Amino acid sequence: MKNVLHILLFLIALQTDAQISDFKSIDFKKADLNALECDIKSLDNLPKLVEQLTLNLTTDVERFRAIYMWVSTNIANDYSLYNKNMYNRRRFKDKAQKLESWNKRFNKTLFNTLTEDKKTICTGYAYIIRELAKVANLDCRIVNGYGKVSTTIDQLDTPNHSWNVVKLNGKWYFCDATWASGIPDPETNFFTFNFNSGYFLTDPKLFAISHYPIDKKWLLLEDTDYSFEEFTESPLIYNNAYKHLQVHILPEKMHNIILKNQKIVFDYVLKSSLSANDVHFLIDDGFGSLKTKPTSISIKEQQLTLEHIFERTGFYDVHLYIKDDLISTYTFKVKSKI
Template sequence: MRIFILYIFLYIFVFQGTAQISDFSHISFEKADEIALKYKDETLHNLPDLVYKLTSQLDTDAERFRAIFKWICSNVSNNYGLYERNKRNRQRYKDNPARLKAWNSKFQKIVFKRLLKNRSTICTGYAYLVKELANLADIECEMIHGYGRTSTINLKTLDSPNHSWNVVKLDGKWYLCDPTWASGNPNPESNQFQFDFNEGFFLSDPKIFAINHHPIIKKWFLLEGETPSFDDFMDAPIIYNKAYAYFSGHTYPQKMHNAIQRNQNINFTLQLQKEVAEKDVNLVIESSFRERKIYPKEVSIKDNSLSIDYKFEFTGFYDVHLYIKEDLIATYTVEVTR
């Protein structure tokens, strides 16, 4: 009896501590995705009807939530102009609480008007819509507010929460997802939004999610043990969206800026969530003089961990970009001294 109780305790502990999409490896989301694409021309004027169309033919909450998430990420565009307008005004009124409150109230109405009329929004609109549709499907889901960190954000101005995402409860356990970053990216030539669904932001592993998401309320890290401090978050490497397609965690270096001596190795270690070939791992190293692409000799993959060692032979300041094939994964800076 004691062994049985201990087993149940350990099962619950592990079950609650490793929330990620691999928990649902036994489920195919193909049907949910097909349904989401089938109703791509639906509007947001009748949310209960939309939810019924998306979920009524599916058997599990995981599939139903997938159909909702996939539909939103495939039909609601990210409005960069609206985001920039909000950022400017929040910065403008940051020392005037009354004006800032008035702007936030006004902006909230603008956001939801654009969402309803044009299916275009920013992160708060995405997170709100995911929560509302999930709740209509009797799936517990919450909006999470905090800080999001990307390569385009000026860290010097990151003095207040700037991002929103979701947690969803499936089979008694909370999972993380980010519909804004899952939906797509700006076109590099036109800077206009283009849909490009990123699987990695659906039921993400909390370890990699914490590198560029810092919730205001600590429990929503969904991490075991100690959670990252805000300084840890600000000092961390830049992790790009493509990292979520390959990796479940990032171990070394823990900081964006690193200092080593000449002829000293620097190590890069990340935890894999899918197979990667050693030959596909490459580094782009930039200095003030040149940029070069190299395929490191010391690359090893063992126990679902990718490890890269690289030795700098010359002093200087370098930007180091980690790639898998042509996919940009992470960026670091390295100062090499004598």
């Protein structure tokens, strides 16, 4: 068991080493080990749980990391519960009394499922992160808003996601334990733990592509004019993007109309340098998918810039891969003239 834990710690260290720029001097191995070796497996006594998780940790960021790691590796995502909640919230969205009644019943169900079965949805993850952080004297808030998990985000008429912000050294940082914990199968509802460290203290510019808060102050962006429309038009990025990217720069939109032979630029800031052999597109032209190298690839330290030219008119789905990981999706309608 010890060997498995230390292998996991090594893989986690590879993920976290280059991404949390404000905490480069912090080694999270001790915090992660506290979380992974914690012998308390229930939520019956939060002070005792926090005491064990934060034992011998000297900084707030390490204490929060241990809490976050424990939640992300011990609480399962209940996709069927999420679907049931979203169905009824849409069903009662124009019936205030029925919606209030549903929310009260659901919150009780959600709390019982979290404490008894250690299963929950995003609101439960955000709640338990906040409560554990509060016990550790950390300022942590729940943020409600929209999470982009498909190309139909613009069809949402009600918020569908929750996450956290935490204040460390006087500055607010993002985290999303729901998406970090693993992936539920939408067909079987079977959940597999698969910790993704990229959702811990994520760069706001990357976070904003897939998260939009109801209260815009929690965008944490210098550009406070970033709108919900811009959010819905932005590219679709996947879970693995958070492992490899620090910032997504270009293209700014998912759906693009361009001219034949026009040069298209894809620009990213990486968490660690890559080889050109690690990068490829999977391009679907409606007749099949073809693994394709960009027209040009430039990697300078942690800056990845790709250029591509479409030589024929048509409609193309373009999927970016780094190694075997699907990173992002874009569409291009290529015309002979606009």
